[in-house]
Amino acid sequence: MNDSTSSPNVGFIGVGMMGCGMAKHVLAKGHPVTLLIRKKADEERCADLLAHGAQPLKTAAELAASADVIIICVTGSPQVEEVVFGDNGILQTLKPGCVVVDCSTSLPDSTRRVAQAIAAKGGQFLDAAMTGTPKHADEGKLNLLVGGDPEVLTSARPIFELFAENIFYCGAVSAGHTTKLLHQFVVLGNAAILAEAFSCASKTGVNLEVLCDVIASGGANSTAFQRFRPYVLEGNDQLFRFSLANAHKDMHYYAQMTGEAQAVSFIGDTVHNVYTLAGNLGYKTAFVPHLLSSFNRLNEAS
Numbered sequence: 001m002n003d004s005t006s007s008p009n010v011g012f013i014g015v016g017m018m019g020c021g022m023a024k025h026v027l028a029k030g031h032p033v034t035l036l037i038r039k040k041a042d043e044e045r046c047a048d049l050l051a052h053g054a055q056p057l058k059t060a061a062e063l064a065a066s067a068d069v070i071i072i073c074v075t076g077s078p079q080v081e082e083v084v085f086g087d088n089g090i091l092q093t094l095k096p097g098c099v100v101v102d103c104s105t106s107l108p109d110s111t112r113r114v115a116q117a118i119a120a121k122g123g124q125f126l127d128a129a130m131t132g133t134p135k136h137a138d139e140g141k142l143n144l145l146v147g148g149d150p151e152v153l154t155s156a157r158p159i160f161e162l163f164a165e166n167i168f169y170c171g172a173v174s175a176g177h178t179t180k181l182l183h184q185f186v187v188l189g190n191a192a193i194l195a196e197a198f199s200c201a202s203k204t205g206v207n208l209e210v211l212c213d214v215i216a217s218g219g220a221n222s223t224a225f226q227r228f229r230p231y232v233l234e235g236n237d238q239l240f241r242f243s244l245a246n247a248h249k250d251m252h253y254y255a256q257m258t259g260e261a262q263a264v265s266f267i268g269d270t271v272h273n274v275y276t277l278a279g280n281l282g283y284k285t286a287f288v289p290h291l292l293s294s295f296n297r298l299n300e301a302s
Contacts, residue, residue, distance in 0.1 A: 009069070010068070011057075011071070013073070014073035014074040015035050017134035022137055023046075027052060033054040034054065035054050036059070038058065060088055061089060061090065063090070065095070066095075068097075070100045072084075075249065076104060076106060081110060081113075081114065091121055095123075097123070097124065098124070099125075100118050100125050101125075101128050102128065105181070109174075111174040124148075124155075127148060127173060128145065131145065134241055144166070144167045146167060187223070187224050188250065191288050198232050202296065228288075231289035240289050243284065244275060247288055251271055252272060278290070281297060
């Protein structure tokens with residue numbers, strides 16, 4: 001990042017449920033903000049940001065030409081590689097010293113390749129995977145899991161603190177993404193266990209409200225349960241607004257990571273299969289609590 005820039009220009013690539021919330025806080029603090037707007041839906045989602053001075057750009061290369069910090073918040077590694085290495089990618093126009101931050105949930109091996117390419121162009125790279133929900137992004141209370149050079153993190157920290165409540169330094173490049181995949185395995189594995197338990201409870205006639213009270217009062221309680229519970233009792237899936245397609249992608253990445261590391265992954269493989277099955281049953285666009293619906297369908301058929 002250019003130290004002479006008192007208010008660095010921050011470019012956002014990926015303006016979905018998370019990216020819009022993050023950009024809102026950066027813009028509110030007076031930083032010049034540019035947004036990659038490639039679709040009408042992006043423009044509509046970012047209407048308030050654009051009305052308050054954020055500048056729309058059509059290609060990642062255009063965005064990189066002016067940005068001091070680039071924050072990428074897309075679905076996964078293929079999308080990250082496209083905006084970095086593509087014909088109109090950021091490598092075409094990257095400014096020396098620009099800090100490129102990948103806040104996506106990405107494959108660690110891909111992350112290392114991206115970091116090397118950014119460094120070869122004179123840029124700096126951090127992987128800064130997020131935990132939290134769109135609500136946390138909107139409130140500026142995300143958690144960031146950061147990998148990379150600690151000095152680069154120090155330079156980027158003032159920007160991160162605009163939308164993050166906690167910033168964890170995880171280690172060298174890709175450590176943030178590795179830590180995120182481990183986190184996702186724990187959360188999504190917990191959700192899979194909850195879906196199976198509640199589906200079994202329904203089939204065996206257990207009172208779901210009582211079961212929820214029991215779980216909430218004991219050692220089985222968890223954040224995943226608290227976000228799952230409203231769906232079980234009320235059909236409200238809004239506390240766990242993470243699609244089953246993205247959950248499957250994360251567990252697929254986890255399976256690849258454990259395979260490359262030759263690490264034991266008995267439970268990980270099972271959880272991966274659970275999300276694969278939910279997608280095959282037509283729930284890809286639904287949020288994670290709808291895992292329960294997939295289990296219920298299977299139980300009804302048996």
